[in-house]
Amino acid sequence: MSQISERDVMSALSKVNDPELHKDLVSLNMVQDVRLLPGGAIKLRIDLTTPACPLKGKIQSDVEAALRAIPGVTSVELEWGAQVRRARAEKGNFIPGVKNVILVGAGKGGVGKSTVSLNLAAALRQEGATVGLLDADFYGPSVPIMTGLSGKPVSKDGKTLEPMEAHGLKVMSIGFLVDPEQAMVWRGPMLHSAITQLLRDVNWGELDYLVLDLPPGTGDVPLSLSQLVHAAGIVLVSTPQDVALADVVKAKSMFDRVSIPVLGIVENMSQFVCPHCSESTPIFDTGGAGRAAQAMGIPLLGQIPLDLAIRVGGDKGVPVTVGHPDSKQAQAFREMARNIAGKVSVQSHDVKLPIFKLG
Numbered sequence: 001m002s003q004i005s006e007r008d009v010m011s012a013l014s015k016v017n018d019p020e021l022h023k024d025l026v027s028l029n030m031v032q033d034v035r036l037l038p039g040g041a042i043k044l045r046i047d048l049t050t051p052a053c054p055l056k057g058k059i060q061s062d063v064e065a066a067l068r069a070i071p072g073v074t075s076v077e078l079e080w081g082a083q084v085r086r087a088r089a090e091k092g093n094f095i096p097g098v099k100n101v102i103l104v105g106a107g108k109g110g111v112g113k114s115t116v117s118l119n120l121a122a123a124l125r126q127e128g129a130t131v132g133l134l135d136a137d138f139y140g141p142s143v144p145i146m147t148g149l150s151g152k153p154v155s156k157d158g159k160t161l162e163p164m165e166a167h168g169l170k171v172m173s174i175g176f177l178v179d180p181e182q183a184m185v186w187r188g189p190m191l192h193s194a195i196t197q198l199l200r201d202v203n204w205g206e207l208d209y210l211v212l213d214l215p216p217g218t219g220d221v222p223l224s225l226s227q228l229v230h231a232a233g234i235v236l237v238s239t240p241q242d243v244a245l246a247d248v249v250k251a252k253s254m255f256d257r258v259s260i261p262v263l264g265i266v267e268n269m270s271q272f273v274c275p276h277c278s279e280s281t282p283i284f285d286t287g288g289a290g291r292a293a294q295a296m297g298i299p300l301l302g303q304i305p306l307d308l309a310i311r312v313g314g315d316k317g318v319p320v321t322v323g324h325p326d327s328k329q330a331q332a333f334r335e336m337a338r339n340i341a342g343k344v345s346v347q348s349h350d351v352k353l354p355i356f357k358l359g
């Protein structure tokens, strides 16, 4: 029987590409800890670029096929790890300890941006990532209620604020610091100093992802907030009907102008599935975000149903992904989170997403 060498393994895997990054696993440094065992068995670890990898199944079958094609290989055993990389490493404006900031925005209010932010953060955490959630929605912070957290954050060193913790997430909200009615009337310097405090003075520790819930719309506050951090990109949330989607087109154009990559759209309140007869009703229309995403040349990252358990979870402080992890609703959020994590990995490898320029 021919002797298998580590070189054979690496050479076979240098022909297997990560389907999203379009580079081979060896150049991406994803192949680790190769062990050649007696009788032609191979064991190795694949370090994915995110524990929430949407393409793990495809990578697994490609790796197994490539290794089994080496003469003399009798079995292949894979272990999985993840090394989340920092997005857009060449730029400044980092939040200390945070590898990737994922902005969540919306063209208009009330479309479920905070619900998506929280469930995104919780789903990434469930996949094994370390995650923070920063609620910077100055005019309507809903994260305190949605996480069940209250009280004031403490400072251990007199300079930085400690985030609170809920459902395995580190959480900070402008709602912990000020009365929203007070924030409503802030202008200029007050607003700037509150934004800076939120972005610079929170002791996050080491995070793979910080999900940043922006204020809705295309005004000054979401724009300056998003420019003060180097984000991996922005996820735009919309309901499916045309009036909401028209605002998303506006939002996308704004973020394009300031060169923040738009990772894609999440369609929220996509369908109402009757809990009694299981019939689907497209209350706010359906499929609109998919058509808009296609027209703008950006991905549709997920479709979240309009559902009672999602609303109740938000009101009770336990997101549906945590309270009902096996439900269809949680599955929809997890699929969305994997798609977003995949797009963030693409950004961290600086492979450009298609950008559609308006006008």
Ligand SMILES: Nc1ncnc2c1ncn2[C@@H]1O[C@H](COP(=O)(O)OP(=O)(O)OP(=O)(O)O)[C@@H](O)[C@H]1O
Binding pocket: 106, 108, 109, 110, 111, 112, 113, 114, 115, 116, 137, 140, 142, 215, 216, 268, 269, 270, 304, 305, 306, 307, 308, 310, 311, 312, 314, 315
């Ligand atoms: N898919 C859904 N199914 C049922 N209820 C939902 C869904 N998404 C959001 N909601 C509910 O709609 C309300 C508004 O949601 P949310 O606060 O997330 O929106 P928002 O876009 O962040 O609003 P804001 O304009 O305050 O920023 C909440 O009561 C929330 O529980």
